[in-house]
Amino acid sequence: MAVACLRLLQCENVLKLRQTPGYMCLFHLKEANFLISCDLSVLCPSGLDAELYYVRNDMVSHYALSFNMPVPTETNSLYFTWYSKSKVDYRLAFFIENPVALSPPSANISSQGEMPRLPSVFRVDMDCSGKLDEEAFLTMQLNLTSHVNYTVLNFKRRKMCYKILFRSVDGVPTPTTSTQVFYISVSVCCIVIFLVAIILAILHLHSVKRVEMEDSVSDSGSSQGLSQPSTQTTQYLRADTPNNAASVTNNHPGSAPILQLAASSFQNPGVPPHETKSYPSLRIEKNDLRSVTLTEAKAKVKDIAISRDRVTLRDVLHEGTFGRIFHGVLLDEKDPTKEKQVFVKTVKDHASEVQVTMMLTESCKLRGLHHRNLLPISHVCIEDGEKPMMLLPFMAWGNLKLFLRQCKLAEANNPQAISQQDLVYMAIQIACGMSYLARREVIHKDLAARNCVIDDNMQVKITDNALARDLFPMDYHCLGDNENRPVRWMALESLLNNDFSSASDVWAFGVALWELMTLGQTPYVDVDPFEMSAYLKDGYRIAQPINCPDELFAVMACCWALDPEERPKFQQLVQCLTEFHAALGAYV
Template identity: 45%
Template sequence: MRLSIGATLAVGACLLLAEPVTGFFNLFLSQAEVRKLMGLKAELFYVREGVVNEYAMKFVVPVPAAVHKLHFTWESLAGRPLPYTIYVDISNPAALTTSLNVSETGEIPTGGVQTWALALHCGPYDAEIDLSVMISVSTTRRNSTRLEFKRKKICLKDKSNSHPVIDGVSIAASSTNSGGQVFYAAVGCACAFIAAICVLVLAYYVKDKKARRHREPLQESRGLGSACSVERGTGIGPAQTFLSPDTPPPPSAASVSTYRRLDERSNRELYERIQEITIQRCRVRLLSVEMEGTFGRVYRGSYHEEGATTPKDVLVKTAAEHASQAQMALLLREGLSLYGLNHPGLLAVLGVSVEDRGAPFLLYPHTGYRNMKRFLLRCKLSSEGPARALTTQELVEMALQIAKAVQYLHRKRLVHRDIAARNCVVDDELRVQIADNALARDLFPQDYYCLGDNENRPIKWLAIESLLNKSFSTASDVWAFGVLLWELTTLAQQPYVEVDPFEMASYLRDGYRLAQPVNCPDELFAVMAYCWAMSPDERPTFSQLIVCLQEFHAQLTKYV
């Protein structure tokens, strides 16, 4: 299986899994160069104080079409210039040529760093070209260090300029009929004027429609809400219907016949759920903001249940004042997706409050749990004190809890479709629960992308068939679970950070996958790799994953 370089390359470069060689010089990629090629904020050392980073040398680094120069930085540490030779090998010289801004033979200078560039000149057609930059540095009279940097350059034909270019000026074909040019110019001006009028009319229509929609009275639901007064002393009227019970649900993009997504229930069913678990807004007190996005917020609060002597600690998901009706409806639909399910590994909604004078409240039990992605990031770097070190045994135990919860969902013939660290919670005892994905797009916008279809999706967690066909099944949940395992072992690094979201489908189709994280045992990485099989039928079930993880966990406990 071919693996991508990912964030593991940056970590591996820092750890320098290396073999010592004779010589004293540095050769590295600057932070700007690494960001340009891989999207990482780090320097990448290929040679540090004469030690070659063999781990980093193994990878073929893709060079995007927009990058036309490769920069390398080096310096001699031997107190004298070190002779070098540079040779560039290209798989398709007709599609790509190169040029250096330094001589092919020369000396690495002393007294400071030097950055040199290899210019890449693409040919007149689209192509992917393999090239190798081979450098030999003579460290002594008898010893030399040989390095080979492998790159894959993407060349795209420039179709933006179809006219011939003479002395840098684009020359358009001249017409023999100047009168015809005037006529067509007049027609073009008239068309532009008509188009401008149409745009103004359309803008006025949209603005008027929006104003009329805001003037319409809010539709009221039956039996929701309460007549109790809130702490401010204002009365609470009937609740607003964000989900009309008679409106059919939107068509699903999933191609699963026997399994359905958690929130693909009818609007009538969701409406009935809201009626069943409606709570009085006046019994909820918001204490502090836990997380906040553009239009959504998560509060820590308390809920004083009727007849109870003490209030419960709760988490409250709600929308900001400027959130749209569609966003509030989506919050309700996704927040109620786990309602009615009972498993220790699931965080189900406790109650809902829908009032006509504010955004809906979704209440969840709060017993010390916190978002798992933020927890993992704090384990890596904590400003509150020493970072917490998670052992492999603890990571496997957390993965087992998640796998058992998803297995329960699949036995209920439900597909989650957004399994990720951001949609899990964990407490100090490392007990994990899967939550719904309500507000996830807003609270973690860096994890979701819109590929021109007006739908934010977790592109880098999706299986290949989900990317290409929007097809979701238990097998696509298995793929996402593999990415979640990678998140656990990397402490919530971003997957495929160097890959453009628009290129993810072709990247996966070519056989590339996430690389094995540093310090990740081979047995655990093998479980991840099985989850990323190209064919859904070749991926394991969660029952099989649980057996594999339990056997690996048993091996770990033998040595503890």
């Protein structure tokens, strides 16, 4: 059988983790043999786009066929466009799991016959009976027979049906006293809820202001060791946009049948106006960090400089070609008997002046910011004749990426070592820290698990990317412009135009969330870095991780919308993930 794929357009309000009306799907066999497509009567109001391949490269995707797609309650008809250039016989059948809730489906074509040679449309009606409140399950079976083979395709749909309380007479509903009482009660409840929401919003704004003034300095424990990178093959997801809706054949290695959920709208009426405005954009010229001299970089941190004698270096936690991170001890300035554990970032003796300058400059990215989920530098040592040292508060479990990979190695012996709820809690903390940066109009530009640290109480903090290129060289690539960049974490506009904004940070957050759910795997591991921009432009994304809930993957997909304005804001992500975390807790 020729190459085949199914394209499915689905509307979903990811913020509330429930669907909104209407979606469209497309199934077609390539190489001009035959094509089948279906189009639901209601299009997505938000332009949400998704794609699901059922058959590809002569292989039937059992995963895709087993996926039960939801149909909005108000959608009653599905429209299919199909044709075949060669003789193909078909047989159409329907199977209903609960016929009481769903009326028998019907089609405006015969149950068997020959596929048309020219594109034509047929309709399948999927109406609720209105007899009871229940979710109905429908399987549409299409048997295709050609002179070469025989193929059976089962398209699964589910639809929530509701009981009709009263019927209309001559098309005009007959209101009753109980109905009027019902609507009055609903109105009163809505008013009460609205007032409560206003009170909660005021309390929340006050709490946010308190949180922004907190200085999160954490002192504790021991360090984590290192682990080797994972080499697991990654699947990819294709996210067509209105400007890129055509089907594209994937010739990249490691690609497989893929589920696609790409959201173009993540609006929440409850978000304050300052959170729904357009993202501030920052155009970064190449090699802008190298324009700063070492003397200028030292002058910027002179006010937090301390004596080298107050710092004692202990174990080496992480080491690269020219950079090192130590577990150190900082003596109190007033009381030498008091000690504070710190991370110490420094360079080796053979480090160049450019490398030292870059470490100093990048270490200042979060300086002066105070939030419980941020870890800025606290002190520096910049004495003449000595290599500079950057000091940060110590976090017992160290680098988040290395911690996740250790958890993956320990999974076989201790599957309960880290739960899905723990991972979502980490994501919430990262989103909180990034929401604070977005409010302060600070753009991180390198958000990833490697640039976060974690404590022994599961507290996660975002840090700067100083020395990250040296300590994680496989995560950065030079695309011929003599600049190492985190290509696999970057938004398309950043790759093509060097444009950075809070929206590009949202894209990177989606990849970081994917890192959490895969316990530190490398995204797009099978894609050539030089092809990343073309790969993303064609609509491909990393696929849903194993054991990752659909709702959580939909959040990731929203972060990867091609249009920066269509990506969610960090405050919306915090709210969405918090609700999802609470839902997970309800099942524990």
